[in-house]
Amino acid sequence: MGRSFAQIAFTPLVKEQQAKRGSRTQYERIEKLSPPGDALSEYEKEFILARDSFYLATVSETGWPYIQHRGGERGFLHVLDDRTVGFVDYRGNRQYISLGNLGHDDRVALFLMDYPSRTRLKILGHATVHEGEGAKQFVEQLSTSEGRKLVERAIIIRVDAFDWNCQQHITPRYTEEQIVKVMAPLHQRLAALEEENKGLREQIAGRAEAG
Ligand SMILES: Cc1cc2nc3c(=O)[nH]c(=O)nc-3n(C[C@H](O)[C@H](O)[C@H](O)COP(=O)(O)O)c2cc1C
Secondary structure (H helix, E strand, O other): OOHHHHHHHOOHHHHHHHHHOOOHHHHHHHHHHOOOOOOOOHHHHHHHHOOOEEEEEEEOOOOOEEEEEEEOOOOOOEEEEOOEEEEEEEOOOOOOHHHHHHHHOOEEEEEEEEOOOOEEEEEEEEEEEEOHHHHHHHHHHHOOOOOOOOEEEEEEEEEEEEEEEOOOOOOOOOOHHHHHHHHHHHHHHHHHHHHHHHHHHHHHHHHHHHO
């Protein structure tokens, strides 16, 4: 964990709990001595660009946390530089809950999962919404080949902090695309064996007829 994440996440009440439960000394050290952890390295960038979904948390003006799943083509969450990520928002169910929440508070949390490698990345940041003429540059930059969908806006997130979590309790899960790739050699082998089996059966049948 970087210093920036600790400084944001460890609020006075969190620190109080850490102190009460014996982990404050360890986390105070992180808060004071760790590297900042606010600029995405090549490792984080690569991880972000490999994702085809993430969860976006916002806070409503009534104080409720809200989480929405965002999905798209792999890499639809772009890395603009080591402190900025962004994506285009397509016309959807038109509830506009995240958008409404961002009108009140621009702070967001992103949760990115890689189930096969059992890795998760949390990002904290500030989001800006770009719409209309002013959004053209971002929309062009961030659009994927999902051209059939109506882009409503670009959401750009300034990264304040990020943190990786441990792998515990994450069940590995695989996408259909990943399973097809892994299974391809097995299917090829199966087809070859079936072909060989057919030939052998034909040979046996031929011998039986001759005998
Ligand atoms: C036709 C349709 C297409 C959608 N396509 C996407 C999509 O590609 N990616 C995505 O994250 N959500 C998609 N959604 C979900 C909605 O866009 C959802 O409104 C959006 O995530 C905003 O949610 P919120 O109002 O809860 O913040 C789609 C919804 C509909 C009805």
